[in-house]
Amino acid sequence: NAGVTQTPKFQVLKTGQSMTLQCAQDMNHNSMYWYRQDPGMGLRLIYYSASEGTTDKGEVPNGYNVSRLNKREFSLRLESAAPSQTSVYFCASSAQGNYGYTFGSGTRLTVV
Amino acid sequence: AQSVTQLDSQVPVFEEAPVELRCNYSSSVSVYLFWYVQYPNQGLQLLLKYLSGSTLVKGINGFEAEFNKSQTSFHLRKPSVHISDTAEYFCAVRGTNTGNQFYFGTGTSLTVIP
Numbered sequence: 001n002a003g004v005t006q007t008p009k010f011q012v013l014k015t016g017q018s019m020t021l022q023c024a025q026d027m028n029h030n031s032m033y034w035y036r037q038d039p040g041m042g043l044r045l046i047y048y049s050a051s052e053g054t055t056d057k058g059e060v061p062n063g064y065n066v067s068r069l070n071k072r073e074f075s076l077r078l079e080s081a082a083p084s085q086t087s088v089y090f091c092a093s094s095a096q097g098n099y100g101y102t103f104g105s106g107t108r109l110t111v112v
Numbered sequence: 113a114q115s116v117t118q119l120d121s122q123v124p125v126f127e128e129a130p131v132e133l134r135c136n137y138s139s140s141v142s143v144y145l146f147w148y149v150q151y152p153n154q155g156l157q158l159l160l161k162y163l164s165g166s167t168l169v170k171g172i173n174g175f176e177a178e179f180n181k182s183q184t185s186f187h188l189r190k191p192s193v194h195i196s197d198t199a200e201y202f203c204a205v206r207g208t209n210t211g212n213q214f215y216f217g218t219g220t221s222l223t224v225i226p
Contacts, residue, residue, distance in 0.1 A: 004155075033213075040121070042202060042218035043156075058213075090155060100146050100204075101214060103155035 002026055006091050006104035013081045013111045021076040021107050023091030031094045032074035033058075033101070034066060036087040043090065049074055081111045114139040114205045118217035125193055126225050133188040133220045135203035145186040146204040146214070147177055156202060162186065173197065198224045 004025045013019055025032065030051045035043040045058030049068040063085060065077045074093075078085060088108050092101040119134040137143065144163050148156040160171025167179040177188045186203060203217040 035216075040218060042118075043216040045213065048213060092156075100148075100158040100161055101156070103148075103157070105155045 004091055004093055004102050004104035006089075006107050008107060009105065010108050011110070013078075013109065015082060015111060017081050018077070018079050019081065020078075021089055021091075021109075022073070023075065023104060024073045025091075025093040025102070026072065027093060027095070027102065028071070029093035029095050029102070030071070031096075032068065033092045033094075034064075034074070034076045035090045035092065036060065036085075037090060037106075038087050046076065046089075081109075083111045085109065086111045114141075114143060114207055114215045116203050116205050116215055116217035118201075118203055118220050120220050121218065122221045122223070124223045124225055127195055128192050130191050131189065131193050131197075131222065133201050133203075133222065135186045135188065135217060137184050137186065137203075137205045139184075139205060139207065142208045144206045144208060145177075145179060146206070147171065147175070147186070147188050148202045148204060148216075149173075150200040150202065150219075152199070159188070159201070193222075193224050195224050195226060198222060 007022045033048040034046040044060045047066040049055045052071045067075045088106050091104040094101050115138050117136045125131045146161045147159040149159045150156045160169050162169045162179045170176045201220045204214045206214045
């Protein structure tokens with residue numbers, strides 16, 4: 001099925017460990033995004049990529065890095081995980097113009 | 113920049129009753145407006161959007177929203193809710209000329225009571 005695929009769905013990390021969250025879309029969308037969702041705070045933008053080859057910081061970029069590997073893939077890396085990064089992470093993509101986002105199903109990350 | 117305020121964090125309502133979820137935005141530019149729904153343990157799905165034209169927008173599952181420019185509001189309504197409408201609802205805004213970046217509200221948890 002067409003859409004946004006995120007892996008893994010669940011992950012538990014120890015403080016200080018690193019990991020990469022993967023995201024791929026097959027809709028030929030130009031723009032891709034990483035959000036985190038925390039109770040009472042809604043969705044906050046971490047990083048986004050307006051087009052292949054470009055990335056920009058969002059509202060809460062500290063502690064994260066991203067790579068826009070190609071038009072389809074946009075990964076999010078935690079170099080040294082902290083308990084404050086316990087959250088649900090969503091990847092999204094959008095086409096140019098007036099369209100809304102298409103979201104992945106999320107990655108639930110717990111840092112202990 | 114834009115910002116979105118969802119005035120109610122939790123809304124309980126009895127089955128078959130009407131519901132309104134409130135959303136206000138602030139922006140110095142013209143905007144596009146969206147409502148998303150998130151069912152438990154799932155990603156967000158687009159419910160409806162306002163881009164231009166008629167200020168009353170109809171979406172999926174019987175929901176509708178009305179854009180009010182003077183009050184900078186985009187409230188979501190449904191005349192008769194079902195148990196299956198229990199979910200988190202997010203209002204979002206995007207500037208018409210500021211790229212594809214969206215700004216989300218903090219969400220409203222709708223609980224439909226049998």
